[in-house]
Amino acid sequence: MKMSKVVAIGASPKRKEDLRFVTGRGNYVADIKRPGMVFGAFLRSPHAHALLGAIDATAARAMPGVVAIYTGEDLKADNVGGLPVGWGIHGKDGNPMKEPPHPPIAHGKVRHVGDAVAFVVAQSVEQARSALEAIEVQYEVLPAVVGVVEALQAGAPTVHDEIPDNLCCDWELGDAAAVEAAFTAAAHVASIELVNNRLIGNPMEPRAAIGEYDFATGQHTLWTTSQFPHVVRFLMGEFVLHIPQHKLRVVAPDVGGGFGVKQFHYAEEAVVTWAAAKLGLPVKWVCERSEGFISDAHGRDHFTEAELALDESGKFLGLRVRTLANMGGYLSTFGPNIPTNLYAPLLSGVYRMPAIHCSVNVVFTNTVPVDAYRGAGRPEATFVLERLVDVAAIEMGIDKRAIRRRNMIPTEAYPYQTPVIVEYDSGDPLGCLDRAEKLADVEGFEQRRLESARRGRYRGLGLSTYVEACGLAPSRLAGSLGARGGLYESATVRVHPTGAVTVLIGTHNHGQGHETTFAQIVSDRLGVPFEDIDIVCGDTAKVQFGMGTYGSRSLVVGGAALSKAADKVILKGRKIAAHQLEADLGDIVFHAGEFSVAGTDRKKKFTEIAGAAYVPFDYPLETLEPGLEEQSFYDPVNFTYPGGAHFAEVEIDPDTGTVTLERYTAVDDVGTIINPMIVEGQLQGGIAQGVGQALFEHGVYDESSGQLLSGSFMDYCMPRADNFPSIVVAPHSTTCTHTPMGVKGCGECGTIGSPAAVINAVVDALQPLGITHVDMPATPNRIWNIIRNSRAALAAE
């Protein structure tokens, strides 16, 4: 079974990381035990909005096993800072967004159910949890507001006293005058009002953190379920706990899924690190699932009104979008960036859209903070545009595929500058649609619809195209949009004396198969056997720096850094070979794992050069240093723009309102594919999450009390195996023109394309009833009511 050969880019070797996971030998944070470890539990606010009075922990402190109890006042007194925001946007008036403090444990006021109020440390988890119940907190409960529309109304409860209108930022992008002119000239205007439902990401591994402090060295260590340990070290060390970077190690070992939920610096990370130093004991906190529902950052939660102007032939003239985006009670690490910079620039989709204007009100409410969740802004943009195009097609009597084809950017028109900042480097939306149409057997749909109708069922076919901007991020552009740091990536290729390779990379692997894909890149480039390559990530003591994994950036940015580092290794190897073979550097060529003098049979194997690098006798040290290890930093020049066309086919049972996903077909342009098996897995998983948003998942708050009603897996409907048919995914790739390997990224494609495809299918199915829009999720209850009400209305006519 041992695979000891070179594995090329484009092959599908089985994953290196699998063995430890299928045998139960993974090493997740919750699995880690430290000597003398004690356990922490958070007391969390049961109220959505309340003034915090006295906290009496006297009885709790006396309970068995209790080691310490801390409140927000203790942290404040110890000069612990607030959680920082990584992205600062500016409003249309040029003023910076409102950025209220975000203390790791609340003081003065609680702003959502789940806001931390106290932290108990005890000898066991059970003792810590028991002590929580003995802490007495005086709350003066205030009226709460959970919805974006309500939060902006006059007289709404004020989440932060210094921000009386709850408005974090009144942001805009685009040319309002050009859009106005487009609407004036329009033959038809299609409009829509929609909700992008709040989602709770729920990676299967709940969050966890362990803090430890070594008095002898002054070293702090944090083990955390993070997608970006270096960023946590920087944000927490610099802004929250004031620990010098060289005295703080952050380790993110095996992490059980992220999807964005684990790409923020969380309060619990800071609190366990701080408490461990206070106590001189390792402190472990493992989130319970129901606790995660009220403390993991949520996703989406938009209210949007949008209009599309068209000429009489169905050509798009302009798009106007007004969105209210929920930020929750505090700004999470990337919160304000998501519904603005990652949303409005994607509103052109894969179409020629001459004029776009988008305004976004970013709003505080008494809910859990909202931040990136797989796709992050781009599924929301796609949903607005692709729903609106379907509405326009229905109203104008144009075929839904024809109206899209009429407006798509032809592949020869790339690079294509949109009116909203971004320039697409490459793409072939028409090619994707053509291929998807065939694979989805669109021709046979009418037959299937009739067959469903014979059984009394409604059948619908939905199409969504999409484009995303990923590979976060070109630092110069990101900086101009408010990023408070560049978003490059780093990789080190360490060649050992035997020729085996260890890669140290700043991205983080939590399911994406990086240990395999990155090893393939090195194997392909250096001719080193696949088995002789290990990928190391997730530990700030091993990897110098990195921005982590999110925004489909690992291969695009990290892989590019790795490719550049491999180039440097080859150059260094050529220098060593030139010395060994007594030839000019310019005459040394590297091919298939061998350095040779061009035009001769004099050559050295990669392993020979690696050995020679470490045990030299006679190097000209002024020009050639021993060793074979190279690091590169890569900063992309542009975003990458994966895109595609997805078809969903659903059947609806009018008696129960149940929507069954019968077929799903996705054709995606992800650029060069390193490992097709892994790419297909990413697409399938992404599609399932998007289908989850469309049909099942909804974070629901009670409007008057601010309680999260969908606060467990009993109430929040996670997609299950029997909710899906086999999913058909197929590539239709164009090569990215600016990344070293032509890659575009694939982690978020599925989640971006699928919600609109599924809802378009649901609406298509219900078209006999005159339905033009259905909000997500299309639950049986919602659909049953729509069918009943529509039938009643039709009967009354």
Added chain:
Amino acid sequence: MEINLAINKHPISVSVDPATLLVELLREQLSFTGTHVGCDTSQCGACLVHFNGESVKSCTMLAVSADGGSVMTVEGLSVAGRANLHPMQQAFHENHGLQCGFCTPGMLMSAVDLVGRNPDPTETEVRGWLEGNLCRCTGYHNIVKSVIAGAAAMRDAK
């Protein structure tokens, strides 16, 4: 109280608090950390193990209830080492049936129990059986493929 049970075929005696859940005994006291906890409502199936040969969510069972019985965890499916993988573990590896790996132990244990009851399950039967195991990464597509392939391999191994 003192209980006696077999874990992965090894008999042990262990002292447990009566309130201890089987999953807590396995993970915290005995360090069988391959069995995971993904929820607190018995929904996710990450903690699924075999008790007396049948799948059970170990978060729903008290450790003391296992007294006198036999528990099999994912660590017991094979001895570590690629050559000795259980056919179902091998099938998950071959068919990319896992991404982050967190749900995998529960999926494997559930799948092995399914094949014990139904040696040749259809796709629909696999999907229905796995209703109690949540995965957030794969969209279940390759898990279903893996289970069907693993069932075939288990039939061949007989």
